[in-house]
Amino acid sequence: MDCKKSHFQLDESVTYLNCAYMSPQLKVVEEAGIWGVQRKRNPFKISPEEFFGETDQLREEYAKLINAKDPKRIVVIPSVSYGMANVARNAPINKGDNIIVVGEQFPSNVYPWRSVVQEKGGEIITITPPKEHENRGKVWNEKVLNAINDRTKLVAMGNIHWADGTLFDLKAIRKQTREVGAWLAIDGTQSVGALxxxxxxxxxDALVCAGYKWLMGPYSIGLAYYGPALDEGKPVEENWINRYESENFANLVNYNDQYQPGALRYEVGEHSNFILVPMMLKAVQQLNEWGVESIQQYCRDLIAGPVEKLKAAGFKIEDPEYRASHLFGIRLGEGHDMGQIKSAFEEQNILVSFRGDSIRVSPNVFNTAQDFDKLVDALISN
Structure with missing residues (x-):
């Protein structure tokens, strides 16, 4: 894959290595948003069928992206917290049970479980990372696997850690949760679309993603996949559009106590959003065209040389086996000063995120080798 910077309108004066904060807007996504705003000029042109058609298209495109066999297991949500709230409402947690999360997990994948244990009992077990840098990812994964036991009813985590890109072995974790009968709820916000x-x-049992980062969509829309374990559950919201046969507008006042089948019951009200849905659809179509493996490989090739230079200069970076290439953490070695580095980045318009003791770097297909030359020079000289 070649660089796709021409598909965006990034400010040339900025070295943007912070897609984990928010992706820049694709030109085609911006155009879809403008078109969505304009078409409400004449609302009589929006047919009842359009309340469902574009959302169905979005499901099908996203199903391709994550290899979901049934697009109807995918629903539109406004945020990760909303998507996880549906899981929390139906999670089989009782007194004496536990929920496993990892240390410094993003709050939207922590607060729902705190509410669950407060209401139903049980406890949250937080698996903190090892203090040592050597084999950090390997040991952290082992700690997660060793914590899952017969009392575990839910493991809620990301595919990678949002602060430093540590990669979790979801295949092994899913195997372990199946053995004890626990659910697995994944926040894919910082991975799906680039990994x-x-x-x-x-x-x-659930994969929940915000749309405005690696999915390259707009803010306030996301996508959730819900597995068979939630098929008979109760959604957090009682809206007309997630009711059975809501497609029949003439029959809406003949109130129906049945929900749409399976995962569709969990869709947010007004999921037909005539501005955000077309934008999200264009974004996912573009990702499918490029291919997520190609995106990850582009990032892998882009960072390979710079990572080796930084390691040689004493910076601590996780081994490739236990970190992503589109999002990774850099920790300081001896002789480098975080305050000076922040000042240098600010002076040179290098945009990254600082998370705890980690400098979070998150490139994408709009970045170039020159971007990393600037980053490496600023780090090594400070």
Whole structure:
């Protein structure tokens, strides 16, 4: 894959290595948003069928992206917290049970479980990373696997850690959860769209993603996959559009106590959003055209040389086996000063994120070798 910077309108004065914060807008996504705004000028042109048609297209495209066999297991959500709230409402947690999360997990994948244990009992077990840098990812994965036992009813985590890109072995974790009868709920916000994810292989009970990062969509829309374990559950929201046969507008006041079948019951009200859905659809179509494996390989090739230079200069970076290439953490070695590095980045318009003791770097297909030359020079000289 070649660089795709021409598909965006990034400010040339900025070295943007912070896609984990928010992706820049694809030109085709921006155009879809403008078109979505404009078409409401004449609302009589929006047919009842369009309340469902574009969402169905989005399901089908996203199903391709994550290799989901049934697009109707995918629903539109406004946020990760909303998607996880559906899981929390139906999770089989009782007194004496436990929920496993990892240390410093993103709050949207922690607060729902705190609410669950407060209401139903049980406890949250947090698996913190090892303090040592050597074999950090390997040991952290082992700690997660060793913590899953007969009392575990839910493991809730990301595919990678949002702060430093540590890669978790979801295949092994899913195997362990199956053995004890626990659910697996994954926040894929910082991985899906840039790191291959196969729902058919992992078979999570839930995969929940915000759309505005690696999926390259707009803010306030996301996508959730819900597996068979939630098919008979109760959604957090009672809206008309997730009711059975809601497609029949003439019959809406003949109230129906049945939900749409399976995962469709969990869709957010007004999921037909005539601005955000077309934008999200264009974004996912573009990702499918490029191919997620190609995106990850582009990032892998882009960072290979710079990572070796930084390691040689004493910086601590996880081994490739236990980190992603589109998002990784850099920790300081001796002789480098975080304050000076922050000042240098600010002076040179190098945009990254600082998370704990880690400098989070998150490139994508709009980045170039020159971007990393600037990053490496600023780090090594400070």
């Amino acid at each position: 291959p994810f196969d729902v058919s292989e992992i078979q999570p």
